[in-house]
Amino acid sequence: MRDILGHRAFWASLTLAVVLLVGCGRQAGTDGASELLDNAELGPTVGSVAIVAEPEPVAVEGFGLVAGLPGTGSGVCPVGLRAYLRQYILTQVSDSSLNIDEFIDSRNTAVVLLEGVIPAMASEDSAFDVRVRPVDGSDTTSLHGGWLYQAELRQKGTSRLQTRTLAMVEGPVFVNQLGVSEPDLTRGFILGGGSPKFSYNGAMRMRRTDYRTASAVRNRLNERYGMGTAASVSSTDVAFVIPEAFRRRPRRFVSMVVTTFLTETPELLQTRIDTFTQGLTVPEIAERCEVSLEAIGRRCLVKLAPMLETTDEAVRLRVARCMLNLEDDRGLPPLRAIARDQKSPRRVEALRAVAIGANRNDAVLLARQLLRDDDQAIVLAAYAQLRELEDFSIRQEFVGRSFHLERVLQTDRKAIHVTRTGKPRVVLFGSPLQCRDSLFVQSPDGGVVLDSRAGQDFVSLTRQAPTGHGVIGPLRSGMSLSEVIRMLGAERRSAARSGPGGLGVPYSDVITVLEQLSAKEAVAAEFWAGPLPKSAE
Numbered sequence: 001m002r003d004i005l006g007h008r009a010f011w012a013s014l015t016l017a018v019v020l021l022v023g024c025g026r027q028a029g030t031d032g033a034s035e036l037l038d039n040a041e042l043g044p045t046v047g048s049v050a051i052v053a054e055p056e057p058v059a060v061e062g063f064g065l066v067a068g069l070p071g072t073g074s075g076v077c078p079v080g081l082r083a084y085l086r087q088y089i090l091t092q093v094s095d096s097s098l099n100i101d102e103f104i105d106s107r108n109t110a111v112v113l114l115e116g117v118i119p120a121m122a123s124e125d126s127a128f129d130v131r132v133r134p135v136d137g138s139d140t141t142s143l144h145g146g147w148l149y150q151a152e153l154r155q156k157g158t159s160r161l162q163t164r165t166l167a168m169v170e171g172p173v174f175v176n177q178l179g180v181s182e183p184d185l186t187r188g189f190i191l192g193g194g195s196p197k198f199s200y201n202g203a204m205r206m207r208r209t210d211y212r213t214a215s216a217v218r219n220r221l222n223e224r225y226g227m228g229t230a231a232s233v234s235s236t237d238v239a240f241v242i243p244e245a246f247r248r249r250p251r252r253f254v255s256m257v258v259t260t261f262l263t264e265t266p267e268l269l270q271t272r273i274d275t276f277t278q279g280l281t282v283p284e285i286a287e288r289c290e291v292s293l294e295a296i297g298r299r300c301l302v303k304l305a306p307m308l309e310t311t312d313e314a315v316r317l318r319v320a321r322c323m324l325n326l327e328d329d330r331g332l333p334p335l336r337a338i339a340r341d342q343k344s345p346r347r348v349e350a351l352r353a354v355a356i357g358a359n360r361n362d363a364v365l366l367a368r369q370l371l372r373d374d375d376q377a378i379v380l381a382a383y384a385q386l387r388e389l390e391d392f393s394i395r396q397e398f399v400g401r402s403f404h405l406e407r408v409l410q411t412d413r414k415a416i417h418v419t420r421t422g423k424p425r426v427v428l429f430g431s432p433l434q435c436r437d438s439l440f441v442q443s444p445d446g447g448v449v450l451d452s453r454a455g456q457d458f459v460s461l462t463r464q465a466p467t468g469h470g471v472i473g474p475l476r477s478g479m480s481l482s483e484v485i486r487m488l489g490a491e492r493r494s495a496a497r498s499g500p501g502g503l504g505v506p507y508s509d510v511i512t513v514l515e516q517l518s519a520k521e522a523v524a525a526e527f528w529a530g531p532l533p534k535s536a537e
Helices: 002-013 082-090 100-105 211-225 250-259 266-279 286-296 298-309 313-325 329-340 347-357 360-370 376-388 481-489 507-519
Strands: 016-018 050-055 058-067 110-118 128-134 147-155 167-172 188-196 202-206 230-232 237-240 394-399 403-408 415-418 425-429 439-442 448-452 459-464 471-477 526-529
Touching (some): 050 211, 058 082, 058 167, 082 147, 110 188, 313 347, 329 347, 376 394, 376 415, 376 526, 425 507, 439 507, 459 481, 507 526
Antiparallel strands (some): 016 050, 202 237, 394 403
16 A cells, blocks of 8 residues: 555645535436435445545646757757756766757757646556647747657646656657648647656545544445555545556546445345436436446346346446446447447447456457448547457557557458557558559658659658758668558668668658558558647647
């Protein structure tokens, strides 16, 4: 429990939002449905005796240095920041002879402001996007192609010298150029480059100072969800961790904590089960009832099983999902049927339920089948689940220092999917994909050119040097699209690096070339661009 206790002070320092999922009073528009749940005769819940706090997303900011720019940076550095950057950059460079001040002043670097949002309930192995732009007063003209040295992020609006580091960030700068006629090259993102330095731990405060109640809450949570789940911090505070079984759905666990009943008798148990199964048919409270039933546990299965035959798909999905989460495989067939039903609006929800609640083989089998679906959203959802399950049908490799190349097997769909939030990835569906001969494609700025004449069995690749003087290449690639992508993104060969090398094209340019390959039918594949980060302007 050391981890719980160690984070108590930290979470207390944040602005925590109180989440009361079983509250008092009528909700507007429910026509009295809430009274079904807000019944004191059902007995006290954790949420009725304690305020359970859930962290809001945390806005963070920091300063860093982008290097590797072709003379488009700036030596502008705010007063007071230089000493911090000097000390920090020294820990990351191997060249002891480097003059840090000259490095910061160079036109090949730029001092930048970093802004991001750590997701609520983040963990140390999670990642988030970080926005990057030059500091005020900078005459930087472009961050395109640059690399951000590792930098610290602290809570936004606080002194960087007086608050703890909440996250780190590092990686290539991504400047979106898809669908933009005149991109702003001074604004970009470090896609998936932010990494929190903490993992979420739950906390609650008793509504009244009462050690007995705090102890009862602790004991009940440990009894229901496993020893070590909760610990008493004081007479008013109880901390808890997310059990491994809920690692992929931590929000659901917090909801279950709130709805967990503290006392139980056979009569009360049956009344609760009857109440919540009835509530599954009432849309306004169905979510709360599903959570409450899962918190009760497997003893509600006898009442749930007959409801699998209902003609109401929304109710059937909730019942099946609840049963599957309670390790009853009778919930699997209805969910599988909904996921396969091309007329259902709940397909992705059902697929996700199977991926989380079913055994791995059943989840993988369903996701692989849906890779062949006609609906792009379903194909991408199936891919996401297979990737999360680390299925061998997805082959992954790292290209250069910038992005992952993934090939999705066992699908007839021919498509190129590129991500623009989270870790940068180029995903090839229907691999292997082949380029045709007699092609000529270039990036929007003309800096990257792909050329193959009629009858040739190779593609010629060239890139204008980042400095603007001279050309890199031509390099020869086979006709396989994956080989073309590797050669585009692989780092240039140097005396210190063995292997064939590549053009070192930034990820943002690679995906614009792929878009052109698809648009000009140089590759028989659709082009699917993922959404931009939510903070994109």
